[in-house]
Amino acid sequence: MMHTNTLDTQPHNKNLFYNIRIKYWVVPVIFLLFPQPILSAQLDVAINEVAWMGTIASTNDEWIELKNNTNQEIDLTDWTIEARDGSPKIILSGTVPANGYYLLERGDDDLAISDITANQTYSRALGNNGEELLLKDASGATIDSLLFSLFWPSGDNETKSSMERINSLTNSTETNWATNNKIIINGLDSKNNKINGTPGRLNSAIETITPPNLPEKNPQATTTEPLPPIDSPEPEKTQQIDYSKIIINELMPNAPKEWVELLNTDDADISLADWQLKDNANNSKKFGEEDVILSDNLFVINFDKSILNNDGDKLSLITPDGQIL
Numbered sequence: 001m002m003h004t005n006t007l008d009t010q011p012h013n014k015n016l017f018y019n020i021r022i023k024y025w026v027v028p029v030i031f032l033l034f035p036q037p038i039l040s041a042q043l044d045v046a047i048n049e050v051a052w053m054g055t056i057a058s059t060n061d062e063w064i065e066l067k068n069n070t071n072q073e074i075d076l077t078d079w080t081i082e083a084r085d086g087s088p089k090i091i092l093s094g095t096v097p098a099n100g101y102y103l104l105e106r107g108d109d110d111l112a113i114s115d116i117t118a119n120q121t122y123s124r125a126l127g128n129n130g131e132e133l134l135l136k137d138a139s140g141a142t143i144d145s146l147l148f149s150l151f152w153p154s155g156d157n158e159t160k161s162s163m164e165r166i167n168s169l170t171n172s173t174e175t176n177w178a179t180n181n182k183i184i185i186n187g188l189d190s191k192n193n194k195i196n197g198t199p200g201r202l203n204s205a206i207e208t209i210t211p212p213n214l215p216e217k218n219p220q221a222t223t224t225e226p227l228p229p230i231d232s233p234e235p236e237k238t239q240q241i242d243y244s245k246i247i248i249n250e251l252m253p254n255a256p257k258e259w260v261e262l263l264n265t266d267d268a269d270i271s272l273a274d275w276q277l278k279d280n281a282n283n284s285k286k287f288g289e290e291d292v293i294l295s296d297n298l299f300v301i302n303f304d305k306s307i308l309n310n311d312g313d314k315l316s317l318i319t320p321d322g323q324i325l
Contacts, residue, residue, distance in 0.1 A: 013239050027216065042261065045096060046144045046168040047081070047135055051197055052126045053157040055189035061112035062126055063200055066102040066135070067168045073097050078138040083131050084149075088124030101200045111190040113199050128257075146172045152177045161199030164205040178205035239268055243325055248317060258303040260315065264293035274320040277301060 010232035055061040064081065068074055073095050081104070082089040096102040096119075105111075105118035106125065112118070130151045135144040153174040155163035161180040172174055180197045184204035187195035199203055243268035251257050259275060264270055272287035285301060293299040317325040 013124045048165045051162040056160045056192035056193040064104040076252040096114045113187045115188045115265045142191040153177045164203040166205045170320035260301045262299040276318040
């Protein structure tokens, strides 16, 4: 009798089926239970401004600004800013808001910039002759770097003007840095002098840029950022005019061309803009910006037609605020 050997593969196949099914279920469960951290790309955060020279109040009051180039908040916990020579080495904490700034001030008292609260303080000084600074994320990956070991490409030690990045989305080359222009500025130092820099604000040297990671249809993806408040010079004082110094000195009512002569007895030039000359019949001559009586000088008004009454008339010089001379 012939015996046929048979192989029952069903249990084996069944176990294989369950094994495969379990493996494919385990992977997503692991990711759900243990979500992976969002990794930062290069220049998601950039070193945006460096006051390596300190402030007018103190050369010790250095500060550094980081810029978030993305439209989402970034956690800086365990990130570092470190010099290649080992000092300074700053371990960061907290977050930097979307498209926002993160300010570091040297000194425990947070007074390097007295009217702006720092996100973090640090103690070791930057070298005045340059540094190689690396910004690293929590994994140790380098996100940005400033490789200026021999000199700082910008910033002014005399005026204590900060070194500003022109475009925070491109690499830190010498030509991508500029000195603050001392017009667009922000903040006060520990002695209430104005900071020649823009801590926490748009740099004075900024280029108009569109972050590449922002979708065009996103209403927040604008090509510009709001300009910071500018410390404008005090408006010029309005000229105080002594109207008694302007005299109707002479007139000619009976001639082919009539004219009136004014005299300025003041030692300052006087503008006649918006002044008027009127007679009893309400004929008038209005003066423009170009009409100025020089100090201690005469000003002649010629009329294109006869408007003055030869038998007598009343002539009034009226100031812009309605005073009649």
